[in-house]
């Protein structure tokens with residue numbers, strides 16, 4: 398899977414890409430993350446990427462031209478199935494279903510904006526979809542892009558050292574109402590910490606009882622998830 402990030406803050410990604418399982422996946426060639434600095438697609442000497450909104454109002458708006466140039470430059474070198482995703486709190490809510498769907502692509506362009514917003518024509522003409530990671534406003538799409546990279550990458554075959562742990566994981570199972578079923582509670586040593594004890598059944602070695610206990614203690618998301 399090849400992720401292309403369009404951003405004016407490429408350095409924000411460095412620690413994220415250089416640690417842990419994601420770094421291993423990159424080293425193995427399972428995941429590629431290409432950072433594209435939006436300012437490299439500007440034509441003026443100040444490398445301007447934003448301007449004041451037509452009609453007035455506060456803040457600055459991300460201009461269409463550098464975004465268009467960046468997207469076309471990436472697409473011209475790509476092959477296979479891909480998608481252009483704009484990150485915005487106005488988008489469709491990101492969830493595990495969406496994550497699974499995105500694993501079906503060879504490449505993704507994640508457009509991380511800053512400032513007050515994007516020129517609306519970017520959404521209308523240049524992107525396939527707009528995705529939000531939740532109902533709150535961040536300073537930009539960089540953290541949402543990282544969220545998507547991590548959620549999608551860990552579902553790719555070969556990413557996890559113990560792929561079985563994905564099978565029973567939260568959001569992989571749904572109840573009869575279509576609500577995601579979350580994990581059962583987990584404990585590890587010590588069995589008694591400051592008098593806070595692990596449920597006795599989990600220490601019993603009786604796999605049938607443990608299974609029943611776990612099924613009874615699955616947690617669920619409360620209320621609607623969309």
Ligand code: ADE
Nearest residue numbers: 484485486529530535541
């Ligand atoms: N940019 C700013 N806030 C965002 C959010 N919640 N989701 C996606 N992109 C964003």
